[in-house]
Each structure stands twice: as structure tokens, then as C-alpha cells.
Amino acid sequence: MPLDVVLGLQWGDEGKGKLVDRLSAAYRCVARFQGGPNAGHTLYRNGVRHVLHQIPSGIFHEEVICVIGNGVIIDPITFYTEITALDGLGVAWRDRLWLSDKAHLILPTHRLLDRLSEDAKGEARIGSTLRGIGPAYVDKYAREGLRLGDLLAADYRHRIESGLQRHLDHLPSELHPPAEDLEAFWAACQCLSQLDIRPVEEALLDWHDAGADILAEGAQGTRLDIDFGDYPFVTSSHTLSASACLGLGLPPQAIRRVLGVFKAYATRVGNGPFPTELHGEQADRLQRLGHEFGSTTGRPRRCGWLDLPLLRQAIRLNGVTHLALTKVDVIAQLPEFQTLGVDGQWHRFGGWNPENDREQLSEPACRFVDFLRLQLGCPVAWVSVSPERDAVHSVADWA
Numbered sequence: 357m358p359l360d361v362v363l364g365l366q367w368g369d370e371g372k373g374k375l376v377d378r379l380s381a382a383y384r385c386v387a388r389f390q391g392g393p394n395a396g397h398t399l400y401r402n403g404v405r406h407v408l409h410q411i412p413s414g415i416f417h418e419e420v421i422c423v424i425g426n427g428v429i430i431d432p433i434t435f436y437t438e439i440t441a442l443d444g445l446g447v448a449w450r451d452r453l454w455l456s457d458k459a460h461l462i463l464p465t466h467r468l469l470d471r472l473s474e475d476a477k478g479e480a481r482i483g484s485t486l487r488g489i490g491p492a493y494v495d496k497y498a499r500e501g502l503r504l505g506d507l508l509a510a511d512y513r514h515r516i517e518s519g520l521q522r523h524l525d526h527l528p529s530e531l532h533p534p535a536e537d538l539e540a541f542w543a544a545c546q547c548l549s550q551l552d553i554r555p556v557e558e559a560l561l562d563w564h565d566a567g568a569d570i571l572a573e574g575a576q577g578t579r580l581d582i583d584f585g586d587y588p589f590v591t592s593s594h595t596l597s598a599s600a601c602l603g604l605g606l607p608p609q610a611i612r613r614v615l616g617v618f619k620a621y622a623t624r625v626g627n628g629p630f631p632t633e634l635h636g637e638q639a640d641r642l643q644r645l646g647h648e649f650g651s652t653t654g655r656p657r658r659c660g661w662l663d664l665p666l667l668r669q670a671i672r673l674n675g676v677t678h679l680a681l682t683k684v685d686v687i688a689q690l691p692e693f694q695t696l697g698v699d700g701q702w703h704r705f706g707g708w709n710p711e712n713d714r715e716q717l718s719e720p721a722c723r724f725v726d727f728l729r730l731q732l733g734c735p736v737a738w739v740s741v742s743p744e745r746d747a748v749h750s751v752a753d754w755a
């Protein structure tokens with residue numbers, strides 16, 4: 357049972373990328389299993405900020421194979437931008453980035469259809485990242501999508517042109533993509549077709565049989581799951597741990613551990629229910645201290661207190677075995693903060709100096725972590741106390 361899954365327990369942006377980066381070195385492979393360029397996984401290395409949208413957060417560890425599974429959808433232009441950025445950083449990715457031939461493509465017209473659908477909803481809009489996620493998954497399940505494997509066919513241009521034309525027939529002409537956008541898209545497709553596209557489930561199953569360790573990296577969060585999130589204010593994929601098996605081609609018994617990542621407070625970008633949301637000065641302060649602006653869209657994130665009843669439900673849905681708490685340094689800076697307990701009561705905590713948590717967790721931080729462990733009935737394995745890669749304390753046994 358060599359598969360560990362890292363996923364978000366809230367509305368995304370929990371700090372999964374940083375945890376995956378931190379844990380990656382111990383794994384043969386790090387794999388993305390759902391979502392697409394709507395994700396934005398932020399990593400800090402030597403004080404420099406990197407945002408990955410589609411490439412697994414294990415890419416900075418040069419011994420680790422990074423896999424993009426069949427459950428992911430790929431935007432060729434965004435992907436091309438990401439690998440070019442890796443080249444700029446001198447990261448050797450070429451032999452160790454494998455893409456599933458079954459992963460679906462996002463076409464430029466998917467993005468336009470996404471916008472059209474959101475505009476039509478008016479006040480009821482979801483607040484999508486407008487990356488074409490919904491329309492691309494619609495095509496997949498309507499069995500009209502194009503897959504990375506199509507890029508390997510001799511007639512791939514014809515296949516994609518047919519897909520584009522089908523969409524253009526539904527779009528008003530003023531929304532048709534400009535020629536230069538299409539040129540950039542074709543160039544990116546050409547580049548993508550040169551990459552290592554293969555049935556990645558074969559290698560994953562071989563590793564599984566050989567007992568090699570695989571880390572599955574979730575995107576978005578539990579409350580954005582297409583079924584178990586706040587429908588319709590959700591993304592278009594399954595974000596739960598069970599999705600790792602279907603999104604990679606591994607059997608359910610493969611899962612060994614599930615690491616549920618959550619922030620010491622809550623944020624949500626986009627519309628939809630947020631029971632513990634704050635407004636006014638308190639919300640602004642959390643937003644400012646936590647730099648709560650979307651890493652994909654730059655939109656300000658809505659901020660609120662930690663909601664343990666929702667977290668408890670997320671732990672049960674995902675079969676979480678271990679927890680990772682992030683952004684403790686942000687909440688500590690408040691003179692006082694609150695948490696909604698599993699009993700439905702508010703629990704108040706006084707802040708502390710986050711600098712005291714740098715070497716090891718200070719006493720007030722330990723008390724807060726212990727409170728969470730007892731409320732949630734789950735061990736807290738990791739606590740992150742600053743954005744830097746190494747600022748993660750191991751609290752309970754993970755290995």
C-alpha cells in the first residue's frame with residue numbers, strides 16, 4: 357500500500373504545494389490526479405516565490421518522477437509557460453515529467469465557453485477561475501473531448517480543429533479567439549506533443565506492485581468537490597482522496613495514508629456558502645496578514661474563522677489519517693482569534709509572537725494544536741509556521 361494522498365480540507369489554498377514540496381524527497385513519484393490550471397500551488401525556495409498550476413509540486417526534487425494523471429485536464433499554453441519557467445530556473449524536468457495519454461486538453465474555446473456560462477448566470481455566478489475547467493470536463497464526460505494522446509496522432513491538427521469548430525458554432529463571432537491566440541495555442545500543442553506522453557498507469561501499477569512510494573497531490577479542496585462541496589459553487593472534479601485512485605489508475609487498496617491540510621483560519625475565493633466568514637476590519641486584517649489573494653487569478657480571498665464541524669466532515673469523507681496545519685504564523689499575529697468547535701461553540705484564543713515558533717512550537721501554539729487534535733480526533737503530523745520551505749515542524753509521527 358504505497359500511495360499517500362495530500363489534499364485540502366477547506367476551499368483550496370490550504371498550503372498543499374508547500375507540504376508536497378517538503379515531503380517529495382521520500383517518494384519515487386509525485387502525481388497530480390484531478391483539476392487543471394485553476395490550481396495555484398505556491399512554493400518558496402530561498403525566499404523566491406514560485407506558483408505551479410499544472411506541474412506537480414515535487415518538480416524541484418530532481419530524483420522524483422512527476423506524473424500528470426488521467427484525471428487532470430491540461431491547458432497547453434499554461435503548461436508551456438510553466439515548463440519555460442522551469443527552464444529559466446535551471447530545473448531538469450525533461451526526463452522526469454510524464455503525462456497521461458488519457459488526460460484531457462483544454463482548448464482556447466473552453467475558456468470562452470466558461471466566461472459565457474458565468475456571464476449568463478449573472479448574480480448566481482460561481483466565481484470560476486475562468487480557466488475553461490467546467491467546459492473541458494463537460495466535453496470529457498460527453499465523450500467529445502480531446503486527450504493528450506490525440507497529440508500523438510498524425511492527424512492531430514484535424515482532430516483539434518474539429519473540436520474548436522464545434523465550440524465556435526456555439527460562440528457569438530465577437531467572442532471568437534483572435535488569430536494570435538490560436539497561433540500560440542498551436543505552438544504550445546506542438547511543444548506538448550514532444551513531451552513524455554504515455555499510459556502512466558502502467559508505471560504507477562508497476563511501482564505499486566514493487567512497493568515503491570507514490571505521493572498523490574490534490575488540487576482545490578474538499579468543499580469544492582463536485583458532489584460533496586457546496587454545489588453548484590464547486591469545481592468540476594472530485595477533490596476527495598478516493599479521486600486519487602481513479603485519476604491515476606491505481607486500486608483503492610493502494611492508499612496507505614491521507615494527509616489533510618488546513619489553515620488555522622478559513623478562506624474562500626469565488627462565491628458560495630461560507631458559514632464562519634468575517635467582514636469588515638477583521639476580514640481585511642486576515643487578508644492582509646495572510647496575503648490572501650488568489651495565486652491563479654489574484655482575486656482577494658474571503659476570510660473567516662476555522663470551522664471545525666466542516667473540517668470534521670472533511671476528515672471523515674477523505675479518511676484522513678494525519679493532519680497538517682498551516683499559516684499558524686498568520687493567526688498568531690491577531691490579539692485574539694476564534695474557532696468554531698465541533699460542539700458548535702466558539703472557542704477564543706489569544707495571539708502570540710510567531711517568531712517564537714521558528715525553532716520549535718511555542719507553548720501557546722502547542723496548546724492550539726492540542727485543542728485541534730482533541731476536537732478533530734486525528735493526529736496533527738505537521739505544522740507550518742512561515743511560507744519558507746523548511747518552516748514546517750513535525751509534531752506527530754508521519755513516517
Ligand code: IMP
Pocket residue numbers: 367368369394395396482483484485486487489490575576580589590591592625626627
Ligand atoms: P473553476 O474550477 O475554475 O470553475 O472554479 C470553481 C470554483 O472553485 C470557484 O469558486 C473558484 O474560485 C474555486 N477554485 C477553483 N480552483 C481553485 C483553487 O485551486 N483554489 C481555490 N479555489 C479554487
